[in-house]
Amino acid sequence: MQDSLVEYGARRVIITITAILCALLEIVDTTIVNVALNEMKGNLGATLSEVGWVITAYAIGNVIIVPMTSWLSQQFGRRNYFAASIIIFTVFSFLCGNATNIWELVFFRLMQGIGGGALLVTSQTIITESYPIEKRSMAQAIYGLGVIIGPTLGPPLGGYIVDNYSWPFIFYINIPIGIVATLLTLQFVRSPKYADKKSASEVDWLGIFLLAITVGSLQYILEKGHEDDWFESKVITTLALTSFFGLIFFIWRELTCEHPIVELRVLKNGNLRIGTVMSFILGFGLYGSTFIVPLYTQSVLGWTALQSGALMIPAALTTAFMMPIIAKLINRGVKQQLLVALGFFIFFIYSFWGYKILTPDTGKDAFFWMLIMRGAGLGLLFIPITSLSLSTLKGPQIGQGAAFTGMMRQLGGSFGVAAITTFISNKSMFYRSDLVSKLDSNSLMVQQRLASLKAGFMAKGMTPDQALSAAYKVLDFSVSKQSAVLSYMDVFLYLGLIFLFCIPFILLVKERKGGETIDLSEAMH
Structure with missing residues (x-):
């Protein structure tokens, strides 16, 4: 620089x-x-x-x-x-x-x-x-x-x-x-x-076009796939093929073009390669968890947007508090790999905690410390992943590396949200049919529950037929709610396992010779 x-x-x-x-x-x-x-x-x-x-x-x-x-x-x-x-x-x-x-x-x-x-x-x-x-x-x-x-x-x-x-x-x-x-x-x-x-004649117009259709198609698939039932939809299938072939042609074009729009050769750098993968996982966790907690509190617990948004503020403040401390630790020579590994482990604890506390009526207080853990985990991940990715790059490569990690974080978030929505929807259906199969109309408990609900509705002035119909609706609603809670629990559990699985890989990242962990001093063009 x-x-x-x-x-x-x-x-x-x-x-x-x-x-x-x-x-x-x-x-x-x-x-x-x-x-x-x-x-x-x-x-x-x-x-x-x-x-x-x-x-x-x-x-x-x-x-x-x-x-x-x-x-x-x-x-x-x-x-x-x-x-x-x-x-x-x-x-x-x-x-x-x-x-x-x-x-x-x-x-x-x-x-x-x-x-x-x-x-x-x-x-x-x-x-x-x-x-x-x-x-x-x-x-x-x-x-x-x-x-x-x-x-x-x-x-x-x-x-x-x-x-x-x-x-x-x-x-x-x-x-x-x-x-x-x-x-x-x-x-x-x-x-x-x-x-x-x-x-203008040297501009890689073909590269720009291939990049736009590849990433544009991929982003569309991730955002709309769940709604359109993935590969049952002709549009999604066509775009998946477009994205796949677009990517192959884009890579070929950028590696053979004299003035590429995206310098792919920078990915020869091992730390950047690992950093882009880690940025993807960070995006998956960051946007995935930002998406799932408000979704759960609003759709299952019936909170307002303002209430569920306010719930996330202490976690954000924790991250803010952590950031300068992490920066000082890196300056003092603490290895970024260890900080990232610790961040992943804390994220695993947060997810497992979420898995344990979710019920159809979890109270506001139950979320507080769990979300503080999330804030601490994100604080430990962001700076070390960014500086690790860019630590062994020089000159204009640093700007190119920053663009790669930025894009992968965005795509990770989109993948996370798409995967979570599809997963919740499929798991809810699975759990619903499982719970319904266990609701035997001849069971004494089921009959007693229906009878007490029916009596309650009749006391409010309904006819016996209306009361029975309303009682079945209440039962149906509680089955739906329970199956939704079970699917959210699974999301938390699997998110946690993904982060746990990443820990051994991050510990394999190479250090720069001479113990230098980061040198962003080159031109970051």
């Missing part, structure tokens, strides 16, 4: 705040709409599967742009590209709030995702380059705060806005922040000198 990019004093503080604001804008917007989907559905006259596209389109835009950020920064200069991304994000946030029908909103969300995807990787690069080498781990900690806290802030913030205002305001709140961030970027952020700007 050129030393000229290291900043000091107030200037560094301003650059750091700008970059974190942008990272937060991007990530909060990934989860903030989840709680507003019902409002949008009613307001725009859309079906449930149509309104699901509001989330899907944003994720597709994100995943397509992330691998290209390193290259785009070189083309246009980092400051210009970063400022343009914030402007695109802000303008389309305004348009999202003004959308008059569902497909307008979906298109604006896709464009907002394309603007937003760049914010994440570029803000990481800017923060890292603004700090001198000895403070790099602290820089990763500051950036990590935004990435970990963002998904947690989304649902309670969205819940509050939807309860007190209306859904367009979840997009409008981005506008003042976006304007301030743009002005600060243009004023304070500097670009490194790039030697190899490409002319």
Whole structure:
């Protein structure tokens, strides 16, 4: 890295705040709409599967742009590209709030995702380059705060806005922040000198096209597969083949092209390879658990969006508290492998704890310490995985490596959410039929339960027929609820086992010669 990019004093503080604001804008917007989907559905006259596209389109835009950020920064200069991304994000946030029908909103969300995807990787690069080498781990900690806290802030913030205002305001709140961030970027952020700007004729257009259809198709499959019953759907099957062949052609193109849009050769680095896999698992755990806890508390326990979002706040604060401590430990020479292994183990404890406490009426207090464990686990994972991935890279490779780990974290999250939804749905059906088969209408207990329910409804003035029908409905509801709880328990158990299974692999990661664990001092272009 050129030393000229290291900043000091107030200037560094301003650059750091700008970059974190942008990272937060991007990530909060990934989860903030989840709680507003019902409002949008009613307001725009859309079906449930149509309104699901509001989330899907944003994720597709994100995943397509992330691998290209390193290259785009070189083309246009980092400051210009970063400022343009914030402007695109802000303008389309305004348009999202003004959308008059569902497909307008979906298109604006896709464009907002394309603007937003760049914010994440570029803000990481800017923060890292603004700090001198000895403070790099602290820089990763500051950036990590935004990435970990963002998904947690989304649902309670969205819940509050939807309860007190209306859904367009979840997009409008981005506008003042976006304007301030743009002005600060243009004023304070500097670009490194790039030697190899490409002319339009040298641009890898075929690579861009192959990347867009490969990752776009894959993201669609992950977001919509469950709804469309996976490979029973022609669209999903076609896109799966498109994604598979697109990936093969994309890899061939990038390895043979003189000016590739994504530099795949950087994956020859062993630490980066392991880091990208670990980033995928981190995304799986981070977004999977951010998705499953609110889903369980809202669908099974009947909480509001605001209540279930607020439940996640202590865990996010724990992560925030852990980050600087972890950064100091890395600076003092504690091996990142050990921290990641410990993080995975704590995540296993959190998941196993979840498996043990879930019931059809788990109280709020039961979640508190379990979620604190989740916060501690995430704190131990984020910085060590990021710095391990980039620790043995030099020069422009660092920016390319950051783009890979960023993309894999996003894809891990999408895989996690897709796998969890499908798993819960299949397991619920399995448990439901299992429980129903055990409900023998000749059993004395079942008859007594029905009789007492029927008597209760008749006491409320129902006829015997109505009362019996209502009693069967109550029984059916409790079977459904019980089968849902059992399937959530399984999700927690299997998530925990995945993390436990990763521990031996992370301990095999190589150290750099001379005991250096991290050197992000090279140009992070």
